[in-house]
Amino acid sequence: MNFLALKSPYLIVVGDETDPIFVKTGIGLAKWRPDDCAGQLRFNSSAVDLGLPDLDVRAAASLGVRSVIIGAAPIGGALSEPWLGTLVEAASLGMDVVSGLHQRLASHQRLRVAAEVSGAALVDVRVPPDELPVASGRRRTGMRLLTVGTDCAVGKKYTALQLETDMRSAGFAADFRASGQTGIMIAGRGVPLDAVVSDFLSGAAELLSPDNEPGHWDIIEGQGGIFHPAYAPVSFGLLVGSQPDAFVVCHAAGRSALSGWPQHDVPDLQSVIDRTVELGRPHNPGIRCVGISINSASLTRREAAAWMERLGDEYGLPCVDPLMDGTRPIVERISAEFGYARACSRPCDGRRDVV
Amino acid sequence: MNFLALKSPYLIVVGDETDPIFVKTGIGLAKWRPDDCAGQLRFNSSAVDLGLPDLDVRAAASLGVRSVIIGAAPIGGALSEPWLGTLVEAASLGMDVVSGLHQRLASHQRLRVAAEVSGAALVDVRVPPDELPVASGRRRTGMRLLTVGTDCAVGKKYTALQLETDMRSAGFAADFRASGQTGIMIAGRGVPLDAVVSDFLSGAAELLSPDNEPGHWDIIEGQGGIFHPAYAPVSFGLLVGSQPDAFVVCHAAGRSALSGWPQHDVPDLQSVIDRTVELGRPHNPGIRCVGISINSASLTRREAAAWMERLGDEYGLPCVDPLMDGTRPIVERISAEFGYARACSRPCDGRRDVV
Numbered sequence: 001m002n003f004l005a006l007k008s009p010y011l012i013v014v015g016d017e018t019d020p021i022f023v024k025t026g027i028g029l030a031k032w033r034p035d036d037c038a039g040q041l042r043f044n045s046s047a048v049d050l051g052l053p054d055l056d057v058r059a060a061a062s063l064g065v066r067s068v069i070i071g072a073a074p075i076g077g078a079l080s081e082p083w084l085g086t087l088v089e090a091a092s093l094g095m096d097v098v099s100g101l102h103q104r105l106a107s108h109q110r111l112r113v114a115a116e117v118s119g120a121a122l123v124d125v126r127v128p129p130d131e132l133p134v135a136s137g138r139r140r141t142g143m144r145l146l147t148v149g150t151d152c153a154v155g156k157k158y159t160a161l162q163l164e165t166d167m168r169s170a171g172f173a174a175d176f177r178a179s180g181q182t183g184i185m186i187a188g189r190g191v192p193l194d195a196v197v198s199d200f201l202s203g204a205a206e207l208l209s210p211d212n213e214p215g216h217w218d219i220i221e222g223q224g225g226i227f228h229p230a231y232a233p234v235s236f237g238l239l240v241g242s243q244p245d246a247f248v249v250c251h252a253a254g255r256s257a258l259s260g261w262p263q264h265d266v267p268d269l270q271s272v273i274d275r276t277v278e279l280g281r282p283h284n285p286g287i288r289c290v291g292i293s294i295n296s297a298s299l300t301r302r303e304a305a306a307w308m309e310r311l312g313d314e315y316g317l318p319c320v321d322p323l324m325d326g327t328r329p330i331v332e333r334i335s336a337e338f339g340y341a342r343a344c345s346r347p348c349d350g351r352r353d354v355v
Numbered sequence: 356m357n358f359l360a361l362k363s364p365y366l367i368v369v370g371d372e373t374d375p376i377f378v379k380t381g382i383g384l385a386k387w388r389p390d391d392c393a394g395q396l397r398f399n400s401s402a403v404d405l406g407l408p409d410l411d412v413r414a415a416a417s418l419g420v421r422s423v424i425i426g427a428a429p430i431g432g433a434l435s436e437p438w439l440g441t442l443v444e445a446a447s448l449g450m451d452v453v454s455g456l457h458q459r460l461a462s463h464q465r466l467r468v469a470a471e472v473s474g475a476a477l478v479d480v481r482v483p484p485d486e487l488p489v490a491s492g493r494r495r496t497g498m499r500l501l502t503v504g505t506d507c508a509v510g511k512k513y514t515a516l517q518l519e520t521d522m523r524s525a526g527f528a529a530d531f532r533a534s535g536q537t538g539i540m541i542a543g544r545g546v547p548l549d550a551v552v553s554d555f556l557s558g559a560a561e562l563l564s565p566d567n568e569p570g571h572w573d574i575i576e577g578q579g580g581i582f583h584p585a586y587a588p589v590s591f592g593l594l595v596g597s598q599p600d601a602f603v604v605c606h607a608a609g610r611s612a613l614s615g616w617p618q619h620d621v622p623d624l625q626s627v628i629d630r631t632v633e634l635g636r637p638h639n640p641g642i643r644c645v646g647i648s649i650n651s652a653s654l655t656r657r658e659a660a661a662w663m664e665r666l667g668d669e670y671g672l673p674c675v676d677p678l679m680d681g682t683r684p685i686v687e688r689i690s691a692e693f694g695y696a697r698a699c700s701r702p703c704d705g706r707r708d709v710v
Contacts, residue, residue: 102554137584137616198556199457199549201588227637229492233556233592240587261492282582 004125004188007066007096009038011055015083016043017072021153021259023048025100026071028182032161038065041086048072057086061093067123069098069185079103088114096121100181102195125181126192128204135202135241139284142212143338146244147222147293148276150266151259152231154252155322156222157183159293162322163219163248166331173216177208179238183221193223194234201234205241217334220244226275227267228258236279243283245338246290248330249273253307254298269315290337291330292319359480359543362421362451364393366410370438371398372427376508376614378403380455381426383537387516393420396441403427412441416448422478424453424540434458443469451476455536457550480536481547483559490557490596494639497567498693501599502577502648503631505621507586508614509607510677511577512538514648517677518574518603521686529572532563534593538576548578549589556589560596572689575599581630582622583613591634598638600693601645603685604628608662609653624670645692646685647674 010033012026020027030037030050039055042048050071055063068090070079079101087097087105091114099105105122106112115122145163147156160176160183167174176183178190196204209218220242224231249272258264273289280287292311296304304321312319318329365388367381375382385392385405394410397403405426410418423445425434434456442452442460446469454460460477461467470477500518502511515531515538522529531538533545551559564573575597579586604627613619628644635642647666651659659676667674673684 102552135585137619194552194554196553197457197549198551198553198589198592199586201553202585229595229638230490230557231554232595233588234553236591237553237588240584264492283584 004123004184006069006098006123006185006188008036009063009065009067010036010098011039011041011057011060011065011068011090011095012037012050012052012071013041013068013083013086014047014050014071015041015080015086016047018046018048020048023050023072024153025069025073025182025185026050028157028186029069029071031158032186038063040071041068043082057089057093057095060090061095065095067096067098070101073100073181079105079108084108084110087111091115091120091122092118094118094120096123098123098125098185100125100185100192102126125184126195128192128196129207132196132200133203133207134200135206137283139243140206140209140211141214142209142216142218143214143246144209144218144220144242144244145246145248145290145334146220146239146242147248147250148235148239148272149222149225149250150227150269150272151225151252151255152228153259154255155250155293155295159248159250159322159327160219160221161186162327163330166327167217167219167334170328170331170335172331172334173213174219175216177218177220179205179208179221179223190221193238194231198233198237201237202241205238209242222250225258225267226272226279229261229264239276239280240283244280245284245286246288246334247276247280248291248293249276249289250293250295252295252298253304269311273315288337289317290333291327292317293327293330294319294321296321296324359478359539361424361453361478361540361543363391364418364420364422365391365453366394366396366412366415366420366423366445366450367392367405367407367426368396368423368438368441369402369405369426370396370435370441371402373401373403375403378405378427379508380424380428380537380540381405383512383541384424384426386513387541393418395426396423398437412444412448412450415445416450420450422451422453425456428455428536434460434463439463439465442466446470446475446477447473449473449475451478453478453480453540455480455540455547457481480539481550483547483551484562487551487555488558488562489555490561492638494598495561495564495566496569497564497571497573498569498601499564499573499575499597499599500601500603500645500689501575501594501597502603502605503590503594503627504577504580504605505582505624505627506580506607506610506613507583509610510605510648510650514603514605514677514682515574515576516541517682518685521682522572522574522689525683525686525690527572527686527689528568528570529574532573532575534560534563534576534578545576548593549586553588553592556592557596560593564597577605580613580622581627581634584616584619594631594635595638599635600639600641601643601689602631602635603646603648604631604644605648605650607650607653608659624666628670643692644672645688646682647672648682648685649674649676651676651679
């Protein structure tokens with residue numbers, strides 16, 4: 001379900017968003033699908049720069065762009081009015097419009113009409129599958145790793161993507177499981193958990209990582225943060241339904257207050273680890289933390305290296321910045337703790353169409 | 356938002372449901388709104404008996420019934436096909452059809468057409484308000500009590516309704532806040548939390564109990580159970596957004612496995628109390644348990660009295676069956692712990708239209 005087959009190349013619309021935290025979708029696509037990204041559209045030069053050529057809608061059309069993707073994700077997920085003209089123009093020229101926002105593209109009448117006239121598709125990535133099940137609570141076969149975080153936008157998705165890459169390199173059968181709109185765009189499939197009706201949240205998480213072979217690992221993209229005043233329930237539902245054997249805790253260096261909730265402190269790593277173990281244990285008694293993943297962008301390389309070494313010693317866990325160092329120390333820890341690398345006779349057979 | 360003004364009298368459809376646990380809506384309406392209930396419609400005599408006159412649709416119409424209410428809530432919330440004929444007949448005769456199920460009534464074409472022709476309304480109680488906010492995490496004024504449970508269908512709603520009654524009698528300003536479809540039908544307002552998109556779950560819970568006067572108590576209907584394999588995320592979101600000062604833990608005597616999840620044990624009271632305090636504390640450091648509410652229907656009165664006395668001693672908390680004894684011992688505990696009964700100069704000013 002929620003199979004995506006976005007038509008490349010893409011134009012990523014950044015608009016006037018100046019805070020990279022709210023351009024997760026654009027930055028993620030530019031990083032993990034660079035060959036599919038033809039350019040970016042920014043309303044002015046102070047908007048976030050994805051490092052792609054600046055194009056307007058007409059230039060993109062003449063270059064053969066086939067999908068215009070909303071690259072920014074404002075709090076609450078509503079599509080602000082100034083963007084609409086850009087998207088209507090794109091749809092009028094026959095390019096698909098792709099959105100990860102809560103509000104459906106077709107709810108904007110001008111856009112719906114433009115797409116109907118030109119035949120362009122309006123693709124809402126954040127629409128969950130119909131007929132989601134209520135969670136069964138049944139233990140499933142195969143192994144699961146969940147990335148959790150001290151806050152939103154700390155690297156849970158990147159950590160999971162890098163773990164998939166590094167685990168496959170190490171001979172594991174491993175598949176990234178996308179739980180958010182950007183991850184779904186990158187992976188081409190997944191379930192947008194934060195858009196699921198609450199009664200079906202754990203059921204959707206169960207669906208995201210179905211039964212699998214004993215040596216196979218699902219690497220599940222985490223959401224929110226277990227202490228977050230708004231998104232903790234989503235984190236909790238994903239934890240309950242994922243029943244992970246292992247988790248990696250992700251943190252952004254230098255962040256002291258929750259992003260967008262300045263009155264709320266970022267919880268410390270130990271609290272997040274302890275609560276994740278406590279809440280996950282009824283659903284998988286063996287749950288354990290196997291690593292710390294740091295987004296160290298705010299530090300110099302030298303500061304980051306020293307700090308991560310200290311953290312690793314303090315917690316007795318491998319500690320990496322996945323974008324700088326990869327995640328091999330965490331993969332080695334998984335191998336040492338669970339020993340499945342050797343037990344699994346063949347490398348991953350690629351993306352199975354289970355979700 | 357979600358103001359309801361159901362047209363009485365009602366016909367409650369029980370259908371062929373034989374398990375009272377799945378007839379919560381019908382039983383709740385018959386108990387708390389008896390004067391509005393003209394009768395029940397059962398497909399056969401083994402279906403649950405609400406103690407109302409048995410009527411078919413035509414008889415109900417001739418008696419002046421104005422709303423036909425779906426009284427049963429199957430797991431997953433889908434409307435089973437055999438019911439449809441009954442509802443179509445009711446709509447054809449001009450009676451409103453009222454549903455607390457997830458699936459919208461108008462999605463059934465025969466029903467939609469029948470209602471359009473006759474002018475009957477199709478009322479979906481489980482449709483959350485549009486434009487729900489993301490939670491702010493801000494502490495609100497006024498006091499809040501949340502009912503929590505060891506499982507679904509253990510008496511969280513009845514406990515809250517009885518607490519409202521008894522607190523008002525004791526001079527508190529107190530308002531029941533409905534978070535589920537039956538509670539909303541009884542109260543005439545509320546937010547159906549389990550139907551809210553996950554990202555807005557805590558925000559919806561914040562909306563349900565807005566700022567209020569210092570001595571005022573919101574008595575919030577709990578949902579699910581914090582250890583439940585499917586519904587724990589809803590319970591958690593309600594806890595986070597309600598930021599309760601006090602909670603009452605509800606339990607059904609004699610139930611050892613979760614209703615509908617026979618492989619899962621009902622958690623013990625102490626675990627539920629401890630986890631509720633732990634998860635609620637970041638959002639209200641003063642959170643505490645003020646009572647135990649037992650559904651003792653499975654015991655004799657004598658067994659129940661002895662067991663509840665033991666439980667009360669063991670936990671150092673007032674322990675009542677709200678339907679047998681009312682909740683006065685819990686109200687006294689609230690008064691002793693928080694002292695607001697005297698501080699509040701006037702009794703409740705009735706239902707304020709805040710939600």
